[in-house]
Amino acid sequence: MTDAVRRSASRRKILLLAALFALPVIVAYALYFSGWRPASTGNHGELVQPVRPVTDATLTRLDGGPMRFSELHGKWTLLTFSAAECLKPCERNLYNMRQVIAAQGDKAGRVQSLLVVTDLKALELLRYAVKDYPGMRVIVGPPEAVAELARQFTLPASSPLDNLNRIYLVDPLGNFMMSYPADADPNGIRKDLARLLRASRVG
Missing domain, CATH: 3.40.30.10 (Glutaredoxin)
Structure with a gap:
């Protein structure tokens, strides 16, 4: 495997990890700005x-x-x-x-x-x-x-x-x-x- 291929594979891994960490934040923002709210909380009252x-x-x-x-x-x-x-x-x-x-x-x-x-x-x-x-x-x-x-x-x-x-x-x-x-x-x-x-x- 050449250095260029290794660098490309390493870059893809870094991008994938960054996407995995960013995904929950992106989803949370999307839900918030779409107006969605949880149907209920842990309280009964x-x-x-x-x-x-x-x-x-x-x-x-x-x-x-x-x-x-x-x-x-x-x-x-x-x-x-x-x-x-x-x-x-x-x-x-x-x-x-x-x-x-x-x-x-x-x-x-x-x-x-x-x-x-x-x-x-x-x-x-x-x-x-x-x-x-x-x-x-x-x-x-x-x-x-x-x-x-x-x-x-x-x-x-x-x-x-x-x-x-x-x-x-x-x-x-x-x-x-x-x-x-x-x-x-x-x-x-x-x-x-x-x-x-x-x-x-x-x-």
């Missing part, structure tokens, strides 16, 4: 980007005692809004939150649940409904503070007050970071929460 710090407020518990929202800091919080009559969507959310937390095993103590009541017309029914959920905090007022809290969880296409019956996730620092629609698979919520608990050094 809908991320809030950027996360929203929830403003502290003085609230009223179901037993009449005061509570500040900041008391929830330090743990992951699953939160839902509902009228006091707590119809089937509300019952489903409370049940799902309880099961998702219990499924975290020895990490369950790092998670808490909160029901924020938006309408007090059936308060006695609510007292009966929440007996099956010991440890869950229930906020019933004052109305102005509840309304302001609800506004902080408004999403681009919905509000917690429009009967979408979502479950919201607040991190241990008090940031609203993710939500789940009414028909969300509780197994997906469980997986998301388990992943966060493994990765997080807070809460």
